[in-house]
Amino acid sequence: xxxxxxxxxxxxxxxxLARVKVISAYPxxxxxxxxxxxxxxxxxxxxxxxxxxxxxxxxxLSACLGSAAVGARTFTATSSQGLMLMSEILFVASGMRLxxxxxxxxxxLSAPLSIWxxxxxxxxxxxxxxxxxxxxxxxxxxxxxxxxFRIAExxxxxxxxxxxxxILSHTAEPVEIPEQAExxxxxxxxxxxxxxxxxxxxxxxxxGVPEYYEEFRYMLQEAVLxxxxxxIEVGQAFGRQFGRKSDLxxxxxxxxxxxxxxxMGSLSGSVKEVIDEYRGHDERVGLVKVRAFRPFPEKELxxxxxxxxxxxxxxxxxxxxxxxxxxxxxxxxxxxxxxSPLLLNxxxxxxxxxxxxLQIREATKAAMxxxxxxxxxxxxxxxxxxxxxxxxxx
Amino acid sequence: MKLxxxxxxxxxxxxEQNETGxxxxxxxVVDAEKCNGCGLxxxxxxxxxxxxxxxxxxxxxxxxxxxxxxxxCPVKAxxxxxxxxx
Numbered sequence: 133x134x135x136x137x138x139x140x141x142x143x144x145x146x147x148x149l150a151r152v153k154v155i156s157a158y159p160x161x162x163x164x165x166x167x168x169x170x171x172x173x174x175x176x177x178x179x180x181x182x183x184x185x186x187x188x189x190x191x192x193l194s195a196c197l198g199s200a201a202v203g204a205r206t207f208t209a210t211s212s213q214g215l216m217l218m219s220e221i222l223f224v225a226s227g228m229r230l231x232x233x234x235x236x237x238x239x240x241l242s243a244p245l246s247i248w249x250x251x252x253x254x255x256x257x258x259x260x261x262x263x264x265x266x267x268x269x270x271x272x273x274x275x276x277x278x279x280x281f282r283i284a285e286x287x288x289x290x291x292x293x294x295x296x297x298x299i300l301s302h303t304a305e306p307v308e309i310p311e312q313a314e315x316x317x318x319x320x321x322x323x324x325x326x327x328x329x330x331x332x333x334x335x336x337x338x339x340g341v342p343e344y345y346e347e348f349r350y351m352l353q354e355a356v357l358x359x360x361x362x363x364i365e366v367g368q369a370f371g372r373q374f375g376r377k378s379d380l381x382x383x384x385x386x387x388x389x390x391x392x393x394x395x396m397g398s399l400s401g402s403v404k405e406v407i408d409e410y411r412g413h414d415e416r417v418g419l420v421k422v423r424a425f426r427p428f429p430e431k432e433l434x435x436x437x438x439x440x441x442x443x444x445x446x447x448x449x450x451x452x453x454x455x456x457x458x459x460x461x462x463x464x465x466x467x468x469x470x471x472s473p474l475l476l477n478x479x480x481x482x483x484x485x486x487x488x489x490l491q492i493r494e495a496t497k498a499a500m501x502x503x504x505x506x507x508x509x510x511x512x513x514x515x516x517x518x519x520x521x522x523x524x525x526x
Numbered sequence: 527m528k529l530x531x532x533x534x535x536x537x538x539x540x541x542e543q544n545e546t547g548x549x550x551x552x553x554x555v556v557d558a559e560k561c562n563g564c565g566l567x568x569x570x571x572x573x574x575x576x577x578x579x580x581x582x583x584x585x586x587x588x589x590x591x592x593x594x595x596x597x598x599c600p601v602k603a604x605x606x607x608x609x610x611x612x
Contacts, residue, residue: 229532288531326534335535344529351531
């Protein structure tokens with residue numbers, strides 16, 4: 133049945149359909165609706181779960197460690213500063229291999245204080261050992277959140293489902309809500325293999341002395357790399373059952389494209405519109421959307437981008453003193469590849485600034501120009517930057 | 527030895543394998559004459575490295591020399607002596 137829901141509501145409904153047993157979260161804009169809806173579901177008896185009230189995000193995720201360790205399907209949600217406050221526990225969750233699912237409504241980081249969208253928050257914790265999935269629309273928020281539980285439980289890894297604050301979190305779209313019985317079939321109850329049980333004592337989260345630490349970190353690396361197969365497998369199984377399949381990346385009119393734009397999240401929708409315009413003028417332009425940022429789909433990106441002449445990476449984050457994170461990961465991917473297209477980076481949409489079709493065309497034109505002359509004149513550019521304000525122009 | 531996928535130790539009771547006595551710089555020495563066997567030191571020892579009795583017996587393989595026993599002893603039967611000293 134189709135319902136008009138916001139991205140936050142889609143995440144809450146997905147968690148309810150997944151029959152989560154424990155929710156521990158702290159409200160933060162623009163994620164608050166998720167925890168409000170879930171609190172309502174529990175209070176109204178629609179969802180049989182423990183809703184643990186906590187005093188901070190640090191405590192929220194800490195409580196999730198405990199509930200995941202006793203084998204309860206566990207969900208949390210946060211955003212921006214909240215994710216930063218969780219950051220210490222993020223690494224513990226992945227290191228302990230606890231299959232927690234989190235919804236992160238992407239919001240910029242302070243300072244300057246901003247409640248609006250960019251992807252700096254989740255990108256800043258890309259190294260925390262969580263699987264990160266980025267959503268283009270509210271349907272993907274729902275689908276990816278349901279899939280995230282199965283990916284997490286079958287990989288023994290926590291999964292972060294990221295979607296753009298306000299652009300998705302507070303915007304209502306028609307979303308196909310699956311039947312509970314269908315979701316039950318897709319997501320049966322699970323059993324954590326290393327249960328924390330007073331009857332059978334074990335030690336969890338033990339010290340990793342130098343003789344062991346490296347091995348545990350290697351195993352985490354292998355697990356996250358291997359989760360690529362699981363993300364594909366679960367995405368296909370979801371497609372068979374619900375008619376909407378998911379993958380690590382999505383290619384849109386890119387097979388024969390000379391210039392390909394690379395994005396994550398809701399920006400992909402706007403880029404598709406611009407691509408269609410170019411295609412209407414017989415310009416060979418396409419889009420590749422990164423859904424799984426971690427594990428990074430290296431092979432898939434090389435396979436789908438290597439034939440192009442130039443790639444424009446548009447992203448709502450940057451690493452001060454370096455480039456955008458997606459761009460630097462992509463550059464690394466092509467280092468040992470026999471053939472690499474020219475790579476351009478466009479930082480855009482920071483702190484909730486709209487990315488217009490004009491700006492997307494500006495990036496596309498720059499990539500076309502690079503493709504034509506065979507070189508990149510300027511690697512990193514900021515779209516929509518008001519140059520007089522920063523002293524670049526008088 | 528294949529490790530479990532997380533820092534999980536599946537077999538309980540393995541802390542016995544880790545003899546922590548070498549950490550000690552101060553060593554508790556029991557005066558058998560003064561000890562009244564009340565067991566307070568046994569109760570407070572965090573290791574636990576004390577066996578109840580009159581006098582109590584300290585297991586120096588595990589005693590880290592924290593000195594809680596000497597501090598708690600109501601009859602001052604335990605004194606902390608620097609390691610290597612008589």
